[in-house]
Amino acid sequence: MSVARTILRALPRHAVRRTALASPSxxxxxxxxxxxxxxxxxxxxxxxxxxxxxxxxxxxxxxxxxxxxxxxxxxxxxxxxxxxxxxxxxxxxxxxxxxxxxxxxxxxxxxxxxxxxxxxxxxxxxxxxxxxxxxxxxxxxxxxxxxxxxxLGNLNKIRSFDPVSGVFVADAGVVLEVADNYLAEQGFIFPLDLGAKGSCQIGGNVATNAGGLRLLRYGSLHGTVLGLEVVLPDGTVYNHLSKLRKDNTGFDLKQLFIGSEGSLGIITAISILCPRRPKAMNVAVFSVPSYEAVQKVFAEAKDHLGEILSAFEFWDKQAYSVVRKHQEELGGERKVFETEGDFYCLIETGGSNAEHDEEKLGGLLEHLITNEIVLDGVLAQDTTQFSSLWSLREGIPEACGKAGPVYKYDLSIPVGEMYEVVETMRTRLRERGLLVGDGNPEGPIRAMVGYGHMGDGNVHINIVANKYAEEIENAIEPYVYEVVSAKSGSISAEHGLGVMKAPHIHYSQSDVGIGLMHQIKKLFDPKGLLNPYKYIV
Amino acid sequence: MSVARTILRALPRHAVRRTALASPSxxxxxxxxxxxxxxxxxxxxxxxxxxxxxxxxxxxxxxxxxxxxxxxxxxxxxxxxxxxxxxxxxxxxxxxxxxxxxxxxxxxxxxxxxxxxxxxxxxxxxxxxxxxxxxxxxxxxxxxxxxxxxxLGNLNKIRSFDPVSGVFVADAGVVLEVADNYLAEQGFIFPLDLGAKGSCQIGGNVATNAGGLRLLRYGSLHGTVLGLEVVLPDGTVYNHLSKLRKDNTGFDLKQLFIGSEGSLGIITAISILCPRRPKAMNVAVFSVPSYEAVQKVFAEAKDHLGEILSAFEFWDKQAYSVVRKHQEELGGERKVFETEGDFYCLIETGGSNAEHDEEKLGGLLEHLITNEIVLDGVLAQDTTQFSSLWSLREGIPEACGKAGPVYKYDLSIPVGEMYEVVETMRTRLRERGLLVGDGNPEGPIRAMVGYGHMGDGNVHINIVANKYAEEIENAIEPYVYEVVSAKSGSISAEHGLGVMKAPHIHYSQSDVGIGLMHQIKKLFDPKGLLNPYKYIV
CATH class of the missing domain: 3.30.43.10 (Uridine Diphospho-n-acetylenolpyruvylglucosamine Reductase, domain 2)
Known part of the structure; x- marks a missing residue:
């Protein structure tokens, strides 16, 4: 641990300002x-x-x-x-x-x-x-x-919270950050976190089965949501705001609404199981030489940190360049790492005993440095640095959005092959003359970045263009979906289908599955009035 | 910690033999x-x-x-x-x-x-x-x-396991214990455990959404199952053995089959996310004076143990008496605790660092003893004692079955009110002259015991009769369901509906919910040929 402490430099306080992304509106x-x-x-x-x-x-x-x-x-x-x-x-x-x-x-x-x-x-x-x-x-x-x-914004009341069971019941329109802040005061945590937390609503989170940053630790909403209140297309209220962790009395109907994107009914309230907020949290960011090194760090992190590992994120040097440029414009210092790498990864721990967590993390850091798996690393020393380090990862979508119109792809692929898809797409766009050097402001594509939730096998590709154009979209789609399908991946890990991916569902679902989905949609919404033209078309 | 060590006596090796319950057949x-x-x-x-x-x-x-x-x-x-x-x-x-x-x-x-x-x-x-x-x-x-x-017993092949992701794919007929033993060799754990593990099959576990002993830590199968292969009533194969942790492409159809008790299709294979097996495990059992004390121990356990708490079980003195009598007949020693109590509770921890876990557990034990929350306690010193202590809890259903025909109720109720239901039922059966002193072999009811998964709000009531008789059943049902319904509980936390509880579903589900279930059943199985007379009738 002393080795790790020596080599890891503490991030200067306020060196990196928190990006605007996390602010409410x-x-x-x-x-x-x-x-x-x-x-x-x-x-x-x-x-x-x-x-x-x-x-x-x-x-x-x-x-x-x-x-x-x-x-x-x-x-x-x-x-x-x-x-x-x-x-x-x-x-x-x-x-x-x-x-x-x-x-x-x-x-x-x-x-x-x-x-x-x-x-x-x-x-x-x-x-x-x-x-x-x-x-x-x-x-x-x-x-x-x-x-x-x-x-749903006017449905914004917190209905109840039970600190014994951790069960939180609230209207659909409660903003995620409001819910999490309320729970924080009681020593609990909302089992979902994502960049848009200041604007997104918990009903929408459930309706879209949002994944986000805490899935590695707390699992998906299919496991944490206990009950829902839903208004069905004809106005009937299905009131099943269960507070029970276990209930095997019939089909688990709520599961159908989780991730249904408003196609079966409108969620008006949710009941969700919230874990205790970790007493201690740590975050460290590393620069590493290759994607293989990212995988090694991930394996070592699981091994050393076990049950306290709460997030493992990664991003490539292109993403780092875009986010640093954006932060620099906002007045942040340029330099975070002595030695930059082709990839970066962020590890977060959350546990009930600060001393134990630091020992576990120290053991990991020593191992990573002694074995030269990482090039450089920074460990947050206080909550400001905690946020600053997170902003290197959380700030990527915002920074891309600032750089130009963005084509966003959100793919689920087995971890070993995950980054190959980014490289395949980069090669394709270069061959077509659309990508001329990473971040070249003269080309049709200004930047192409890869980042994501390593622990969940979820990679995001953001392609920043100088404008939305058919030439670019046609070069990407459906090719990117074909590549994912060939690897038995998902063309939408967490963003959903909406109008964008509805026509492409067959890349991730079988004809039998799609047929069943059509029948279920028809059963709940025979007139097809709810959120038409999307999802299941 | 030293205080705890002094007062807690180690269980003599082999003092309590493992009950027959865990053996395969x-x-x-x-x-x-x-x-x-x-x-x-x-x-x-x-x-x-x-x-x-x-x-x-x-x-x-x-x-x-x-x-x-x-x-x-x-x-x-x-x-x-x-x-x-x-x-x-x-x-x-x-x-x-x-x-x-x-x-x-x-x-x-x-x-x-x-x-x-x-x-x-x-x-x-x-x-x-x-x-x-x-x-x-x-x-x-x-x-x-x-x-x-x-x-499904002939469908018994393990299809694949990926030690990077922890994704395990196997035929439905693989016995739970076989699956778990296979995973143990790779350093992983099946995220479900239950007393019948030596006989039950993983396909049946998923079809009934089995809960069991690890739910507190690893969550329900709705969160851990990643994909299913299901044969639909008309013979169509729905092949969705996804290995992806995240996939938001349409309705999460697999959720409908989880807990559907074979009413929509026959599960022929499952894909499930398995966590790493904890490197260190501990188990301690306490005798406590009251149900309030059980709740206090639970709150303290969550506070001190945090992320390493993997099970919290409780049982009453009547259950303890039945299981000890049975173990004594099998040759086990009579005495486990110096001071017996009205209630008992079992705490299991599982973590990645034995020293840290022992420190956390030691802190808890010291607190419980210093504050006189528990009467006595035993901490397992090796794997044999680990099993022995678990057998005090796991042996209860088996011991009841040996004592006579058993009426079993499996209820989900908010933790604070959980034991009230047992007391209410005991009073009712006493008033009717059916229960004459606990464990009185002369009365129509030989014993009535309460136990369960405290962490999940799930209490089991076993009523041991001298024979199955309408007089007894009518004294219990539907009264027990009415009591549970009045507390917004579930009449079946984990056992399911089957033929026994199908007529009683309305105690836990609304008319709107039941109506939707009927329509879903009809959609999948228009002829009603699959597992008829049960579940949704």
Whole structure:
């Protein structure tokens, strides 16, 4: 341990400022800078509007308004209660890639109001799109055409928390960071964390089966969510806010809604099992010479840290370059590592005994350095440095977004082959003359970066372009999906299908599976009114 | 720590022999001693046979036989390949409580054979019951009338294991203990453990969403199972043996099959994420004066042990008395504790660093003793004692079964109110004159014991009778379910519904939920041929 302590330099306090990403509303405020707002989706064509869906009129709006307790719960251009500009926040996704044309946004204040609105829309044949914090990356939470937006932000009450069992029950519209801060005060932790935590809502997290940064330790929402309250397409309320950890009385229906992207019903509240917050947390970041070295560090981390390993993230030098450039612009110091590498990895531990954790981590660091597995490393000495080190990883998507319009791919592949996909894609884009040197601002592609959740076998590829263009999209898709499919991977590890990947589901699912999904969708939503044109099409 | 060491006496080596329960075939060998085998289910009436189901003939048997690669894969009284006695193992459950009358047992050797058999039965309108190790407790795995039994024991190959990811893929018929032993050799652990591990099969575990002893640490199968291969009622194979930890491409269909008790399809293989086996394990058992003390120990254990707490079990003095009597008969020493208590609890830890774990456990023990929360305690000093201490808890169901026919209830209730249900039931049975002193061999009820998985809010009530009798069953049911329902609990935490609890599902599920379940069942199995008369009726 003394060896590790000697070689590892402490990060100077405030050396790296926390990026804006973690602040509550940054995701909605920052849009890709170079793209003019249009209502045409780039690349693959938009599915045509379903003719049988009712076109919403002023009369519909008046009736919908009568179902709501507050005047401000409905915004519409049809009755003059909103301008088109005021609805842009609900019609456009935060990447400014998908653009709906809805004229009606409903923001119910109670589950009963959601139920009344859905029942009315169902009876009238009006299509709807449920929307949480609108932080999705596949166009799943914004309208494609003129669907009525049902935004859950007004359903924002924490209903109960039991510190004996750790069971937390809250409305769907509670912002993830608000939930986690509430739990932190009680010594607990929300078993999910992700970059958009300041904007995304817990109902949307469950509806999209969000993965994020704590999955390695706490598992997926399929394991932690205990119960749901859901309004079905016809307005029926399925109230199953169970607080029980075990319940084998029939099909586990809640599982169908977890990750269903609002296609079967609208989640209005969740019940979730929250673990105790670790008393001690540590984070260390390393520069390493190769992807093989990343894998070695991962194996050693599992071996030395065992049950206290809470995150293992990695990113490539291209990602590091983009994030450092962005941080430098924000005033952060340039240098973090004496020796930079082709790859970087971040290890987080969380445990109940600080001394034990430090001993375990010290043992790992000594091993990594003695055996020359890493080039350099930095261990956080306080909470500011903890955040700073995390920002090197968490800041990547934000930094990419600042650099230009981004094509985002979110792939699940066995760890050993994970980075091959990034290299394969880089080679392809170079061969096509689209990528000319990493980060070359003159080429059509400004940067191509790879990073992800090593512990979950989940790699993210961000391709930063100078503009969204068919030439680029066609060079990437469906090729990237074919490569993933050949490795029995998933074309969407955590982002979901939305409108972007719905046509590509067959790369990860069999015909039998897709057939069953169609039947389940039809069973719950026979008129196909809920979040149409997406997910299962 | 030194205080704890001084007061806690080590258990003498071999003081308590491991009960027979954990040995591979004990569950099938031991039957309740006092009940004559009849083909009438005691208590609630059997649902009548569905007239539209085809009665199997010799011709059907001949055709079924032609679909199988081996002569020994079909046993039937219709073609003389088996006697009625030889089919008893498949027709009767291990408690000898449920008795089917099937004349045909098929034991396919491949998924393809399962598919062919199911397709034929579907086309012919023949009802079937899937069967794993036949260790279920609610009559879910045996025929009710003349359903063809499809027993999975010949599908018993381990298909693959990846020590990097921990993903284990195996046939449904692999015995749980075989799987766990295989994984142990590689330094991994199956994330499920239960008393019947020597007989039960992993496919059956998944089909019934078994809970067991490791749920506190590793979570439920809904979180750990990654993929399934399932033969649907019409013989279609749904092959989704995913090895991916994250995959958000459509509905998570596998979740529907987990815990569906063979009502939607027959699971033929599973893919599951297995954690590394803890390098160090400890177990300690305490006698405590009250249920409040059990709760205090639980809270302190979570606080001191944090991430290394791997099990927390409790049982009452009545359970202790039954299990000690049984162990004494087997030759075990009488005395385990200097001071016995009204309750007992068992704590298991599993971690990656023996020294750290001992320090954490030592801190807990010191606290418990200094603050006089426990009366006495025993800490295992080696693996034999580890098993011996576990046998005090694991031996309870077996010991009850030896004492007489057992009514078993498996309830999920918030921890604070958990034991109240046991007391309420004890009072009721005393008032009715059925329980005369605990363990009184003269009364209709010989013993009534409470025990369970404290960490999961799961209490088991075993009522040992001198015979299965309507008077007793009517005194218990549905009253016990009403009590649980009033506390928003589950009438089946882990045993499932089967034939026993199917009529009582409304105590834990809403009409909306039950309605959806009926529709899902109909969607997958429109003819209702798969495991009829059970689960969703």
């Amino acid at each position: 940054s995701l909605l405020m920052h849009r890709a800078p170079t793209l003019a707002t249009t209502n045409v989706r780039h690349g693959s064509s938009i599915p045509p509007r379903t003719e049988s869906f009712t076109t919403v009129t002023k009369d519909h709006v008046a009736h919908l308004r009568s179902l709501l307790s507050s005047e401000t719960s409905l915004l519409s251009t049809l009755d003059g209660s909103a301008t088109t500009d005021e609805l842009v926040t609900y019609n456009d996704d935060w990447m400014n890639k998908y653009h709906g044309k809805s004229q009606v946004v409903v923001r119910p204040k109670t589950t009963e109001e959601v139920s009344k609105v859905l029942k009315y829309c169902y009876d009238e044949g009006i299509a709807v799109v449920p929307q949480g914090g609108n932080t999705g990356l596949v166009g799943g939470g914004v309208p494609v055409h003129d669907e009525v937006v049902i935004q | 004990s569950l099938l060998m031991h039957r309740a001693p006092t009940l004559a085998t009849t083909n009438v289910r005691h208590g609630s009436s059997i649902p009548p046979r569905t007239e539209s189901f085809t009665t199997v003939t010799k011709d059907h048997v001949a055709h079924l036989r032609s679909l199988l690669s081996s002569e020994t894969s079909l046993l039937s009284t219709l073609d003389g390949s088996a006697t009625t006695d030889e089919l008893v193992t498949y027709n009767d459950d291990w408690m000898n409580k449920y008795h089917g009358k099937s004349q045909v047992v098929v034991r396919p050797k491949t998924t393809e054979e399962v598919s062919k058999v199911l397709k034929y039965c579907y086309d012919e309108g023949i009802a079937v019951v899937p069967q794993g190790g036949n260790t279920g407790l609610v009559g879910g795995g045996v025929p009710v009338h003349d359903e063809v039994v499809i027993q």
